[in-house]
Amino acid sequence: MRASWRETLLSYTFLAPALVLLGLFTFYPLIYGSYLGFTQYDGARFAHGLGPKWVGLGNFRTLLADPLFLTSLWNSVKYLLVVPALQFASLAVAVLVSRELPAMPFFRAAYYVPVVTSISLAAVMWEWVYNRSGTLNWTLKALHLLPQGAAFGWLNNEHTAFWAVMLVTFWRGFGYYMVLYLAGLQGIPEELNEAAILDGAGSWQRFWRITVPMMRPTILLCSLLSTIAALRVLEEVLVLTNGGPLNSTYTALMYVYSKAFQGFDFDYGLASAAGLVVALVALLLSLANFRLFRDADGSQG
Amino acid sequence: MSAVTRPLPRAQVRTASPRKTLRLVLRYSLLVVILLFAVFPFLWTLAIAVTDKSAGVNIYDFPASLFPRHVTFQNFVQVYQTFELGKYIWNSVSITAMMVVGTLLISALAAYPLARFRFPGRQLIFGVIVATLVLPGETTFIVNTLTLKGLGLLGTHLGVVLPTVAGAFGIFLMRQAFLAVPASLLEAARLDGAGEFTILTRIMLPLSRPSQAALGIFTLVTSWNAYFWPMLVLSATPDKMPLSVAVLKLKGQFNYDPFNIAAGALVMMVPVLLVFLLAQKLFMRGLDGAVK
Numbered sequence: 001m002r003a004s005w006r007e008t009l010l011s012y013t014f015l016a017p018a019l020v021l022l023g024l025f026t027f028y029p030l031i032y033g034s035y036l037g038f039t040q041y042d043g044a045r046f047a048h049g050l051g052p053k054w055v056g057l058g059n060f061r062t063l064l065a066d067p068l069f070l071t072s073l074w075n076s077v078k079y080l081l082v083v084p085a086l087q088f089a090s091l092a093v094a095v096l097v098s099r100e101l102p103a104m105p106f107f108r109a110a111y112y113v114p115v116v117t118s119i120s121l122a123a124v125m126w127e128w129v130y131n132r133s134g135t136l137n138w139t140l141k142a143l144h145l146l147p148q149g150a151a152f153g154w155l156n157n158e159h160t161a162f163w164a165v166m167l168v169t170f171w172r173g174f175g176y177y178m179v180l181y182l183a184g185l186q187g188i189p190e191e192l193n194e195a196a197i198l199d200g201a202g203s204w205q206r207f208w209r210i211t212v213p214m215m216r217p218t219i220l221l222c223s224l225l226s227t228i229a230a231l232r233v234l235e236e237v238l239v240l241t242n243g244g245p246l247n248s249t250y251t252a253l254m255y256v257y258s259k260a261f262q263g264f265d266f267d268y269g270l271a272s273a274a275g276l277v278v279a280l281v282a283l284l285l286s287l288a289n290f291r292l293f294r295d296a297d298g299s300q301g
Numbered sequence: 302m303s304a305v306t307r308p309l310p311r312a313q314v315r316t317a318s319p320r321k322t323l324r325l326v327l328r329y330s331l332l333v334v335i336l337l338f339a340v341f342p343f344l345w346t347l348a349i350a351v352t353d354k355s356a357g358v359n360i361y362d363f364p365a366s367l368f369p370r371h372v373t374f375q376n377f378v379q380v381y382q383t384f385e386l387g388k389y390i391w392n393s394v395s396i397t398a399m400m401v402v403g404t405l406l407i408s409a410l411a412a413y414p415l416a417r418f419r420f421p422g423r424q425l426i427f428g429v430i431v432a433t434l435v436l437p438g439e440t441t442f443i444v445n446t447l448t449l450k451g452l453g454l455l456g457t458h459l460g461v462v463l464p465t466v467a468g469a470f471g472i473f474l475m476r477q478a479f480l481a482v483p484a485s486l487l488e489a490a491r492l493d494g495a496g497e498f499t500i501l502t503r504i505m506l507p508l509s510r511p512s513q514a515a516l517g518i519f520t521l522v523t524s525w526n527a528y529f530w531p532m533l534v535l536s537a538t539p540d541k542m543p544l545s546v547a548v549l550k551l552k553g554q555f556n557y558d559p560f561n562i563a564a565g566a567l568v569m570m571v572p573v574l575l576v577f578l579l580a581q582k583l584f585m586r587g588l589d590g591a592v593k
Contacts, residue, residue, distance in 0.1 A: 011414030033440030279437035
């Protein structure tokens with residue numbers, strides 16, 4: 001089809017609302033936000049109606065000298081531990097519910113319910129679970145895993161809060177990735193599994209020797225999505241612990257948010273700089289993820 | 302070889318050896334354990350919400366609190382009256398409705414030329430929209446609040462909606478749907494003298510209803526549940542907060558009364574749960590993730 005001026009005009013008219021909104025709220029923030037990272041734009045300047053002032057790498061020096069930022073970055077990196085657990089569990093659950101047996105559609109749907117649950121609702125419900133007298137302590141006591149009188153609030157203890165928050169991420173995520181893996185599983189030819197059964201392969205062997213290698217592209221996609229999401233974790237922390245206790249759940253984006261919006265000494269420049277650091281780490285991790293899977297692919301072939 | 306041997310495993314299934322039965326029992330036991338992990342918090346919330354608290358029950362009295370003896374709807378009435386729940390429901394409805402209508406409209410409009418025409422700059426626009434999927438968004442929320450402030454939209458529902466209403470997911474979903482419309486149909490319409498707008502409204506849109514439904518439902522669930530962005534935009538105007546943000550305020554206000562909190566939480570969950578149950582096939586197709 002040759003482009004007529006009428007079709008071109010029409011095309012751009014139709015595209016205009018989307019392009020304007022994407023430009024204003026997606027691309028402009030990226031550019032202006034990156035610029036802000038190299039400026040001083042704190043409460044004092046803001047209050048006097050002054051614009052951002054260029055300070056070069058000043059913010060990054062401040063960040064490197066701020067123990068809270070280093071802690072928050074470390075916590076975000078530590079949060080990546082959820083990725084292998086989440087991906088392994090989701091794939092395993094997908095295999096479990098993929099067989100056409102009675103009640104499987106019910107289980108699939110039920111496992112997806114946490115995905116369509118708002119994080120604020122999850123916070124309300126999980127706080128009852130993690131409470132001093134909540135169900136988690138009750139269950140552990142019933143199983144004799146927790147001595148009498150040793151009950152504690154899981155979100156109030158600096159040694160457990162981090163893992164408790166992570167479990168909520170896991171809870172909200174496994175149904176989501178399960179569905180992606182289910183779609184991938186349909187691409188594995190039935191003959192492959194049947195042949196393996198004939199050769200005497202157990203289900204464990206089939207999982208590692210057939211399912212996992214055949215699912216490599218889906219696993220790559222899911223790990224990538226999950227890695228970026230884990231590094232950017234914020235909502236769970238915000239609603240469950242607000243970064244506490246003793247900053248044990250203070251993540252990098254919590255730092256960005258907090259520097260920009262919490263307290264009176266806010267500094268958009270410093271917050272943006274911290275955001276840029278997180279973006280850089282996310283980029284490096286994505287590249288590493290691709291590398292890892294490509295190398296694994298190479299050794300296969 | 303396979304032609305001869307393939308029926309074998311199926312025959313084995315039918316005879317159901319003790320080992321097979323054991324494995325089936327194991328599989329279902331595991332499924333039930335995972336089920337409890339996934340839905341237990343909901344069941345407990347439901348139980349608390351309908352518990353008659355006048356009997357002086359403790360929600361942490363396990364396992365009795367999971368099976369309320371007197372079922373009541375008094376908690377719902379109370380939370381509705383004392384917490385102005387109606388106001389927050391209305392805010393949620395208002396934001397969600399704007400999001401759904403806006404997303405459908407903007408996505409369909411943008412997808413139409415991308416599916417139908419070849420025009421200068423098309424490749425570039427494609428690239429731009431794809432790029433939004435991978436661009437880092439760590440500082441976006443800072444600049445967007447400043448932009449909204451400049452536009453005088455901070456603290457309004459429109460301010461919540463505008464920055465998130467245009468997205469690659471919706472545009473590509475609609476484009477796929479438009480591409481699936483047979484070209485012969487469009488040619489015929491054109492021969493009959495139909496203009497582009499008529500083709501869009503009379504052929505393309507009616508034939509892409511399933512995709513619109515899918516996009517509408519995903520948008521509905523996402524925006525009903527959204528927490529961080531609405532919280533940020535409406536932090537100075539608590540009267541305009543949607544339920545998803547207000548539910549945490551509810552928690553602060555009724556700290557001594559978990560029954561009311563549970564009732565409020567349930568009010569928020571029920572619409573999403575209904576939509577999900579009615580449209581679960583859509584979610585189970587993994588459409589959401591395939592494009593993201």
